[in-house]
Amino acid sequence: MKVIFSTLFLALLLAVSAPPLLYANSDVQLITKEQLKPLVDNPDLVIVDVRRGKDWKSSEFKIKGAVYADPGDYENWAGVYPKDKKLALYCACPNEATSAGLARRLIADGYKDVSALKGGWREWFRAKYPVEDK
Known part of the structure; x- marks a missing residue:
């Protein structure tokens, strides 16, 4: 009986907490790779690469025109x-x-106009969209 009760409690807890997790980015404007691609040369846009440690270090490339900003050093950039x-x-x-x-x-x-790239670096790179050496 305890096992059934515990299982039901856990299932209920997951059901209640799952929707906020699924929509965790609903308050942030997302931009798709298709929307971003024609903007890479736009001087009115700054593309900011915020890949963490090993993801940044293990890659030879970045999105064309992007600037790197260490996500752990927010106050300085x-x-x-x-x-x-x-x-x-x-x-x-x-x-x-x-x-x-x-x-x-x-x-x-x-800041007034900030977006996050949906699918991030991996989706951009898989699509073979413009990249450049870091």
Whole structure:
């Protein structure tokens, strides 16, 4: 009986907590690779590579025109861009976790037009969209 009760409790807990996890990035504007591709040469947009440690170090490439910003060093790079500048962030983690989290921080700090690349680096690279050496 205890096992059944515990199992039902766990199932209920998962059912209640799953929807927020599924829509964790619903408050962050996502940009698709198809939307971003024609903008890579747009001077009004800054593409920010926020891949973490080994993902950044193990790759030879970045999205064409992107600038690297260490996600752990937010305070030193966030203020570099004007708050009305359009920023598109990308990472290599599932569900845009790093880029969406940093987008939230930027928006909270007053940035107006910030998005996270849906599917991130992996989707961009798989599509063979424009990249360049780091």
